Amino acid sequence: MMRPFSVGVLAVCVLLPVQVGRIVLSPWLTMPAKPYGDGIEYEAIAFSLVESGEFRVDTSNVRWRQPYEQHPDVYAELLSRPTYNRLSTGRPPLVPAFIALIYLIVGRNQLGFAAVHIAFAVMIAVAQALSVAMVVWYGQRSSRSAAEIAPPMSCAVAVAAAVTLLLAGAHRTISDYATDFLTEPAALFLTQVFVLCGIETSRRSNAFYFSHADVEVRQPGAALAVRWLVPGIVAGLMILARSIFFVWLPGIALMVALAERRHRLRAVWAVAGLVCGAGCVCAPWWVRNCVVSKSFMPLGTQGAIALLGGYNDVARESGGEWQFAAELQLREEMSQRPAFRSASEEQREVMLARAAQQRVSRWIGKNWDELPAMFVRRVITHWNPYDAKTLGWRLLIVLGAIEVMRHGQGFRVWLLGLPVVSTLVVAGLYSVGGRFLVPCHGVLYVLAGLGGLFMARTALRLSHRRLVQA
Numbered sequence: 001m002m003r004p005f006s007v008g009v010l011a012v013c014v015l016l017p018v019q020v021g022r023i024v025l026s027p028w029l030t031m032p033a034k035p036y037g038d039g040i041e042y043e044a045i046a047f048s049l050v051e052s053g054e055f056r057v058d059t060s061n062v063r064w065r066q067p068y069e070q071h072p073d074v075y076a077e078l079l080s081r082p083t084y085n086r087l088s089t090g091r092p093p094l095v096p097a098f099i100a101l102i103y104l105i106v107g108r109n110q111l112g113f114a115a116v117h118i119a120f121a122v123m124i125a126v127a128q129a130l131s132v133a134m135v136v137w138y139g140q141r142s143s144r145s146a147a148e149i150a151p152p153m154s155c156a157v158a159v160a161a162a163v164t165l166l167l168a169g170a171h172r173t174i175s176d177y178a179t180d181f182l183t184e185p186a187a188l189f190l191t192q193v194f195v196l197c198g199i200e201t202s203r204r205s206n207a208f209y210f211s212h213a214d215v216e217v218r219q220p221g222a223a224l225a226v227r228w229l230v231p232g233i234v235a236g237l238m239i240l241a242r243s244i245f246f247v248w249l250p251g252i253a254l255m256v257a258l259a260e261r262r263h264r265l266r267a268v269w270a271v272a273g274l275v276c277g278a279g280c281v282c283a284p285w286w287v288r289n290c291v292v293s294k295s296f297m298p299l300g301t302q303g304a305i306a307l308l309g310g311y312n313d314v315a316r317e318s319g320g321e322w323q324f325a326a327e328l329q330l331r332e333e334m335s336q337r338p339a340f341r342s343a344s345e346e347q348r349e350v351m352l353a354r355a356a357q358q359r360v361s362r363w364i365g366k367n368w369d370e371l372p373a374m375f376v377r378r379v380i381t382h383w384n385p386y387d388a389k390t391l392g393w394r395l396l397i398v399l400g401a402i403e404v405m406r407h408g409q410g411f412r413v414w415l416l417g418l419p420v421v422s423t424l425v426v427a428g429l430y431s432v433g434g435r436f437l438v439p440c441h442g443v444l445y446v447l448a449g450l451g452g453l454f455m456a457r458t459a460l461r462l463s464h465r466r467l468v469q470a
Contacts, residue, residue: 002136002140002157007132007133007136008130008136011128011132011168015125015128016125019121019125020118020125022178023118023120023175023179024118026179028180030113031071031074033180034179034180034181035075038182039181040078042091042095042096042181042182043099044057045091046096046103047100047108049097050100056085056086056087057085057086058083058085059081059084060083067109067113084345085345086344086345086346086349087345087346088300089289089300089302089349091300091302092183092243092285092300093240094186094240095183095186098119098186117178118178120178120185121178121185123178123188123189124178124188124189127188127189127191127442128169128445130192130196131442131449132449134199134446135164136161138446139156139453140157142408155456155460156457160450160452160456163396164452167449168445171445174441183242184435186242187241187245187438188438188441188442190234190237190238191439191442192443193234194235194238195442195443197230201227201228202256202259202260202410202413203410204227205224205270221265224260224266225270225276227270227273228256228269228271228272229273229274229277233277233278233280234277235249236277236278236280242439243299243302244303244425245439246282246299247429248422249275251420251425252417252418255413255421257270258413258417282298286298294350301349304353304356304357304360306430307356307360307429308326308327308359309323309326309430310323310429310430311363312325312359313363316367319378319380319381320374320375320377321430321433322432327356330356334351334355378431379426379431381431381433381434382426382436382437383434395451396447396448396449396452399451400446400448400449401447402454403451403454404416415443415447418440419437419444422437422440
């Protein structure tokens with residue numbers, strides 16, 4: 001019988017050369033951040049951490065600009081932008097700190113840039129391998145009788161694992177995120193670890209409940225909350241990797257409550273443990289942001305400013321897709337105000353965030369009747385593309401969801417809940433071409449693999465019935 005750990009190790013051995021090989025062959029291997037997107041600021045913060053120990057973005061620093069100036073044809077637009085120097089509250093700290101660690105070990109040079117890209121590729125490969133292992137784990141746990149663990153059903157699980165491995169290895173889009181200095185690889189990896197921790201914690205918790213029911217009902221508190229601290233810590237790391245995960249937290253808490261739904265008090269304690277774990281991890285960063293901004297902005301300024309990109313006239317015409325033009329317009333308007341020009345760089349961001357919040361509130365008030373249509377179009381964008389290449393994958397995901405609904409007790413909440421939470425968050429905020437679905441791709445690999453399991457088991461059962469009838 002296959003063991004999930006052994007299969008996971010084997011999957012790493014297969015996927016690691018695939019992911020690293022793609023990065024090694026990429027022209028971006030020894031390059032710094034791409035000249036567009038958020039990677040520039042993450043890389044600049046990492047540089048500042050090495051130079052001064054501060055979470056700062058200083059695009060005027062000569063040493064920071066040097067690698068970019070070596071490729072003037074690629075970074076011409078970046079090098080021509082107005083420079084700025086401010087303590088950063090808008091970008092979460094985990095990925096810049098990770099990049100800075102690599103710089104300290106290897107150096108900020110071509111070798112260091114390559115090491116960052118390869119490290120991101122390793123994260124992707126390990127997350128995908130966890131998906132393969134989880135399919136095998138599910139196949140064993142969902143077997144309803146000894147007969148289903150017999151060789152024929154073991155073959156079905158092997159088919160499911162192979163399908164997951166093939167889909168993960170063939171998914172080139174996810175590999176592209178390792179060519180930049182973005183948070184997607186870390187978000188994918190941490191999300192998959194969180195799902196694994198959530199399933200295992202709820203499984204152990206419920207097993208203890210059924211074997212010690214009387215004790216657990218009388219004393220449900222501290223022991224249960226402590227069990228959920230580890231998933232909470234992972235959830236906190238997710239937030240420190242991508243701030244948008246904070247908006248996921250209520251949905252995640254609901255998932256935990258559903259996993260412990262057999263007793264209301266148990267659910268309360270489980271959620272308390274999760275929230276405490278996440279809060280303890282994030283609290284130092286949140287306090288620091290409030291001190292730097294001199295305002296109650298624990299998540300920093302970026303969220304409020306970015307939200308304006310999803311709630312404006314251009315975004316409405318684009319179906320809720322995020323648009324940078326609204327932020328540029330607001331910055332231009334604010335730059336005409338004397339108070340804004342005389343403020344520090346950090347306070348300017350605070351002023352922008354507050355102005356963005358007001359503008360978003362006014363826009364929603366005037367266009368509230370158009371919001372449902374925007375929500376629907378965002379969801380459609382969130383799950384794109386819709387072409388022949390992805391049709392088979394999506395069909396397997398649907399079949400996997402059916403399989404989990406039928407036989408996936410213990411897995412159901414986690415494998416179906418996270419894609420739902422992700423979709424609801426995007427509907428309420430904004431979409432960015434499906435980029436916000438990336439953290440859930442590990443779960444989608446699992447569902448697709450379980451779609452393969454569903455088909456293999458169905459085929460085996462039909463064959464068995466025909467043999468019996470014959």
